[in-house]
Amino acid sequence: MTIPKSTKSNVTAFLKEELEKAGVKTRLCASLDTPSGRREVDLFCENTGSYTCDAKFTERNLLDAISKIQNDYFRYHEELGIKGGFAILYPDELAKPLPHDVLKELLKTLKFKVIIMFLPTDTQRNFTMYEGTLPEVAREMAMHILKPPAYVEPNIEWIIKSLRAAATYITDGLKHLTGNQLKDIFGGEHVFRNILQYEREEKYPVEELRLVSAFLLVNQILFYHVLSRKAKFPEIDTGTLTTPSQLTQYFDLVHSKNYRAIFSYDMASKISKDYTAIVKKIINVIKGISPEKIGGDLLGTIFHDLIPLNVRKYVAAFYTNVHAADLLAYLSIDNHDAHVADFAVGSGGLLVAAYRRKKRVLERSKKFHEKYHEDFINQLLGVDVMPFAASVAACHLALQFPEHYTDNANIAIWDSTELQPNLRIPSIADITYVLRGQANLDMSFGEKKLVKGIVKPVNDESEHIILADYDVIMMNPPFTRQERVPDDYKKTLCDRFKPYKEYLHGQLGYYGYFILLADTFLREGGRLAFVLPATFLRVRSARGVINLLSQNYHVEYIITGKKRLNFSESTWRREILLVARKLTDKEKKGDTVFAALEKLPKTEDELERVCRKIKNVSGSYEDHEISAFTIHSSELLKDLDWFRFITPFQRPGLSEVWELISSSAQNLERFGKVYNLKNIMKRGIESRKEVKVQALFIPYSMKRAIRKEDAWILDKIEEKQLIVFNRYFKDKLHIPKNCIVPCLRTMSSNRYMDTSDKTDFVVIRDFPKAHRFFYDERAAFRDILPTWNRYVENRLGNLIILRRFVINAPGTLHLCHYSSAPMTASGTAWVCNVHDEDAKILCLWFNSSINVAQVLDKRIEDIWIDIHKYILRDFYIIDPHELSKEERTKFLDLFHTLSKQKVPSLAEQYTSVPELKKEIDTAILSALGFDDDEIEKILSDLYEALRIEFEALQEIGAIR
Known part of the structure; x- marks a missing residue:
């Protein structure tokens, strides 16, 4: 402009x-x-x-x-x-x-x-x-x-805005990098397959990874600039810069003094010489902002918040809320010399909170100076499988005391689940190679092999981290659901945690292994301090881990929010803070404090006040900041469903209920594993180059004639023919039944699950006097009917699944329909052809509240739902083939009873308890292995969550 x-x-x-x-x-x-x-x-x-x-x-x-x-x-x-x-x-x-x-x-x-x-x-x-x-x-x-x-x-918002603009500006200079080159930058095959779940190069988010790469370069220039002003390194001279690769000459000066986690990415040499002027401009911008004038905490905030979530999410870099991190550190760290580890270090937020907490404790009796800074850095360990995360963590931690550059930061890139106490691993400073393939995480699950590392050593002396035991282990582990963890990596995890086999479950979420890992490294009397999904307290798959905690730990605090209070950036799910102390020999357990916060404390005074209240709770307590009560340890042992203790504070959200069901059910399987979708499923009929599909539809009523092209309407069905009339000319035609097939012209306002005798039709063959049907420009369509016939007949089936729809629209009543006779549907649906009994059972499943929760949980847009084939392939279904004879009979009887009943829209159904759905949901949950008490709890939470969700969707629709 x-x-x-x-x-x-x-x-x-x-x-x-x-x-x-x-x-x-x-x-x-x-x-x-x-x-x-x-x-x-x-x-x-x-x-x-x-x-x-x-x-x-x-x-x-x-x-x-x-x-x-x-x-x-x-x-x-x-x-x-x-x-x-x-x-x-x-x-x-x-x-x-x-x-x-x-x-x-x-x-x-x-x-x-x-x-x-x-x-x-x-x-x-x-x-x-x-x-x-x-x-x-x-x-x-x-x-x-x-x-x-x-x-x-300093205006932090505009400093970050300027730096983000700089990263975006330079992205074009990285256009030549391919998906595989970017994969190697961000951690290799293991990270992309097992952590990020990108199976093939064509699925890599290449543009986003290029932008992350640009942010890394901006991060490096920014960090070097601060060091050049604080630690007397030479300032970058833009007057002599003739190519971006010259930046590596400056970075190598710092690289040799450590900070290798930050400068191990050689991004500068990957920028084309043509972009030198742009790089110079970015350097001038950073100099003009003068970030070195900003205090350590705020400077750390800039590095922490610089890369926006919508970019970081592509490399699984989610951050813990800084106030939640401080709260966790305050409740778990009592001594300034505590040794603290984070085996999923991410941005380093928890380690920085630990640093700040140790500093505050120390300053009660001593003056903080450079020696204590070095001690603190020595006493903190951070490990992450993501090289990108390690880089951000190193920046964040170093900037707590930028005046003193750090020679011994313990930040390592490693798959933490493989680590054991007393293991000697290369620090990020000098990874040359790693037996077992961890350095660039090009994981080999078979024969152990030498793998080149991410960082080349600057001299022959190797520095290593010798893993010990720790006083406090803080973590916000990956919340990756068990179904998204590849099977071969699951097997590897089970092998690595064999000593804990009595506590393992085949459906244990990825985060559960990190709790077991922490137990391995925690000394007696030490504390676990975790951010966890709230469903951890209830899901069956985590019962083994909860049993471990109830036996060997004094669970001191479990904290949630009174409202939707998030402790990290995964804002769609509810979280808890858990602090537990490992018991010493013959030590008795104390009571557990369950607390709900009105909001996270933001100032140091608020933090001290809130933590003092939490620590001093006895019995019950409530004020404007917290609600809390204590539970005796015997109550925790009696029933391992600890979720019941936080339900008084806040009911679970939809994602939590769906995760509870999907992670605990016995008989759920992915649709694409039960059926070969390529053989049984096709997209509905749509306009093609030669034909406008609307010209061939015959809606069964005027209400379903939703386009002006819907000219012919059903008048009567006779034994061998249909009688249709033209709504514009009012003349009638007779069409033989063998020239049409049943179809759903629209997926809206179909009142019944079973549409066998209430369908629209579509013409597929020529018939006598068809010239009257194909009038005016429609005449050309008549000539290609043989091709059209083959196209439509390839899309006939007995199960219709909605593909694209507005979930809270008045006409969205069901998500799936059955037909006893082969039928097709419009292109906004999927047409499946399966065994007749299977179709009826699947129709109940896809219309169940459990599947509605799954659909809403996986949606990308707000009110528009678009279920692509690859998404539907990964949807969970109840597997009809695994049902007992009695269960199949029960489902078929239920379908016969309910399939012809009229229902209101989905949004209306969930304004209260949906009685018709409740029969379906109860039968499904029972077949999935839940008992009566569990079903009652789940449905109560599920219906309330769906009610709230549809109310929110209505508000979105109103705003639009």
Whole structure:
């Protein structure tokens, strides 16, 4: 977007006028001599010092604005006497030419943004942004020029916004990287297959991975810049930079001093020389922002939040909420010399919280200094299977004390589930090779082999981490569901955790193995501190792990939220915080505190107050911040369903209920494993190049004639023919039955599950007087009927599954239909042809509340549901082949009873307990192995969750 020249002139003149009203001396279009040549500045302000102001940018030119101030003015601040700079960002409304009088009025009301920057040597005044009308902007600028405040707080939001724009800007320079090259950068075959679940290269999210790569380079430049200002490394000289690969010369200086987790990715050499100017601009932007002026905590926040979730999710980089991390650290760490490990370190948020907690405990009696920083770093261990996560974690941890660079950070890239105490593993600093294939995680489950590592050593001396036992193990482990873990990796996990075989379950979620791993490394008297899915407290597959905790631990705290309170970024599921202390010999267990928070404590005072309340609960307690009560350890042993203790605080959400069912059921299997979908399923009939399908439909009523092309409507069905009438011409036609087939013209408003005697029709063959049916432009369709006939007959079946639909629409009544005679459907459905009894059982399943929960849990959009074939292949169904004879009979009888009953829309069905659905749901849950008490609990939670979900969907629809 370009701002018209006349608009720029008027804005600059208006701004000059407003600044002079405030007492600022200004020069319009000043010419400045610099060592690099003459520079023109829109406004040059001179009072207590000189300030430049450029008034020619839009928000899309943010990087240009920052880079210009840094490169044209700040670079020569000593020669020019510059103290700061401003860049005006125009609103979009000024992109088009406007009459002078209209523009003048708009300038009084439109909101402008001004970027405000100060010299790197001005350590108390930080990069910021102000938004207001042009007169307000002028007053803000005048304040900074005439009476400079002693301190200007950094605008973290706009710093992150600028850095994100920089990463996006450079992505084009990585277009040549293929999916396999990106796979190697982000951890290799094991990570992509077992952790990220990308099975083939064509499924790799290549564009997103390129963007993550760009963020990594920005991260490296940013981190190096901070070190160059704090630890006296040479500053990057953009004047001598002729190719992006030259950056590695700077990075190698730091690489040799450690921080290899950050600089192990050689992204700079992968950027084409053609993008050197862009790289220079990004460096200037970082210099202009001067991040080194920002305190450790805030600087850590920038690195932590820089890469947005919608990008990070493609490399499984989910972060723990910083306030939840602090809460967990406060409840689990009592001593400043505690040794703490995180075997799923992610961004390092939990280790940083541990560092901060240890520092606070220490400062009660001693003064913190460099030696304690080194001790803390030595006492913290972070391991992650994702190289990307290790890089972010190292940045985050190092920036707690950026003045002192760290020689011995214990951050390793490894599949943690393989680790054992006393094992000696390479640190990320000098992985050359790893027996058992962990360094680049190119996993071999067969013969052990040497694998090249991610980082080449800088000398012959190898540094290793010797794994010990720990005082505290904090983790927010991967919540990957068991059904998404490949079978061969599951087998490997079972082999690795053989000592815990009595506690294992075939459907144990991936996170469960990390609890067992923590038990392996935790010394007696030490604490586990975990973020876990709330379903852990209830699912059968986790009962073994819960049994381990109930036997060997004092479970001290289980914390949830009164409302939808998330402890990490997986915002769709409910979570808990669990703190448990490993019992010493003959030690007796204490009571467990179950607590629900109104909100997470954000300040240190709030944190101390809330934790003091939690620690002191006896019996029950409630105030405006928490609700809590204690449970005797015998109650935990008596019934391993611990979820019952948090239900008073908040009912489970839909995802939790679905996960509970899917992870505990005995007889669920993927649709694509039970049936060969290629053989039994086809997409419904659609318009083809030669035919518009609507011209061949015969709806059974006028209500179902939803398009103007639906000209012929069913009038009567006789023994050998249909009688149809034209709704426009009112004439009638007789069509032989062998020239049509039953079909569902629309998937909306089909009242019955069994549509055998209530269908529309579609013409597939020629018939006498067909020229009247194929009138006008439809005449051409008659000639291709033989081809059309084969196309339709290949799409006949007895089970119709909705493919694309609005789930809360008034006409969405069922998600599946059955027909005793072969029929087809429109292209918004899947047509399946299976054994007749199977079709009836599957029809009940697909219409059950359990499947509705599955559909909503897997949806990508909000109210629109699009069930692609690959998605439907992975849907769970009750396997008809595994049912007993009695169970099959029960389902068939139930189908006979319910399949012809009318129902309202799905949204209406769940405004209260759906009695018809309840019969189906009860029968299904019973066949899945749940007992009566479990069924009652599940259905109560499920119907409430569905009611809330449909209410939320209605609100979304209303907003639209």
